[in-house]
Amino acid sequence: MTLVKSLYAGIATASFVLAALPAAAEDDVKIVASFSILGDMVEEVVGDLATVTTIVGPDADAHVYQPSVADARAVAQADIIFVNGLGFETWSDTLISESGTEATVHVATAGITPVKVDGMTDPHAWNSLSNGVIYVTNVAAAMKEAMPEHAGEITANADAYIAELEALDAETKSKLADLPANRRTVVTAHDAFGYLADAYGLTFLAPVGIATEAEPSAKDLAVLIDQLKAEGAAALFVENITSPALVQQISEETGIVIGGRLFSDALSERGGPATSYLTMFQHNLGTLLDALAHETAS
Structure with missing residues (x-):
């Protein structure tokens, strides 16, 4: 059995197991982020208002990542999914579609002007702090739409985080100048x-x-x-x-x-x-x- 077939056979098994589990509490919002840097941004914005699971963890290469059955289970259970986009996660579309999830999917790089490298889109947009602000703004907007009753807390978290990013951006420009x-x-x-x-x-x-x-x-x-x-x-x-x-x-x-x-x-x-x-x-x-x-x- 190929790795892909094995994975999605596992997804089917996971879906059966999930169907037998008791329903989660209504206010237990489950978020999945595709990789560790994005997951950290999401956690900064939502604080303790939701649970964040990251697919590709620390010191792991998202370019060559092979999703596991546990990843498929997390995606299937998710309410909200954040991906980087720009072609970074070559595996995410298949993982999301095959999991059967009903989660809303948000692209964190929406609104960012892509950089081209040898004619190809560079997906590593977080390596500019001004882009990092756009990531956080997009995450906050999605979370306020999903959790309007917590809009004030999400806004406060995002504003404080953005202030830190902007201060580091100014410091970086000054020191490298x-x-x-x-x-x-x-x-x-x-x-x-x-x-x-x-x-x-x-x-x-x-x-x-x-x-x-x-x-x-x-x-x-x-x-x-x-x-x-x-x-x-x-x-x-x-x-x-x-x-x-x-x-x-x-x-x-x-x-x-x-x-x-x-x-x-x-x-x-x-x-x-x-x-x-x-x-x-x-x-x-x-x-x-x-x-x-x-x-x-x-």
Whole structure:
């Protein structure tokens, strides 16, 4: 039996089990968010007014994720589902449709102007804090429609959260503004930081495209290495969701120092440096500044 058939056979079983369970309390609103960064945003907005379940958890790669029967069960039971959209969750449409859920589905990136990378839409819109404000605004609007009796609390939560995001956005722009032109080009494993580059005046190069499952050809990798040898880069960065091997190879062949680890598509596990969207961005900002503010490349 294929993985897909196995999963959806499991969904059918899960649906049978769910039918036998007692009905949940009317006010027990169940929310599903597709991945950890979005789940954290939703939790900030709803507080303790609802239960939030995240499909793709910390340090996991949503690009290559394979949903489980437990995920199908959570989706089937959900009242509200939030997805990133922009082609990020290639598995979500099938999961949602096959689960039989009656939940309303909301795209958190609605209203965001997409960035294109090599002609493809970059789905990593959260890597600009001004876009993060749009995510939160969209989540709050959906939740106030679903829970009008709690509209005041949801508005207050969202407003306080947005104020934090806007303050960090201003801090990020201020701190990165002083970097000289020759300290603004960096290399990561895959193209996850196009929105950050546009928002804060940096250039990100990557041997792999938007999706982490892609493999760079030997020719493309050689072209990038030759470009870096000729033009240089301020630093290389590994990512929490990808193997560091490719970045380590580039470092060895170019002499450019690895400047640390960035969180691109997922939060860190509990106890890590990026357990929320805010702390993720603060960690990434600090890591970038530590590497870019000093001449670390050989």
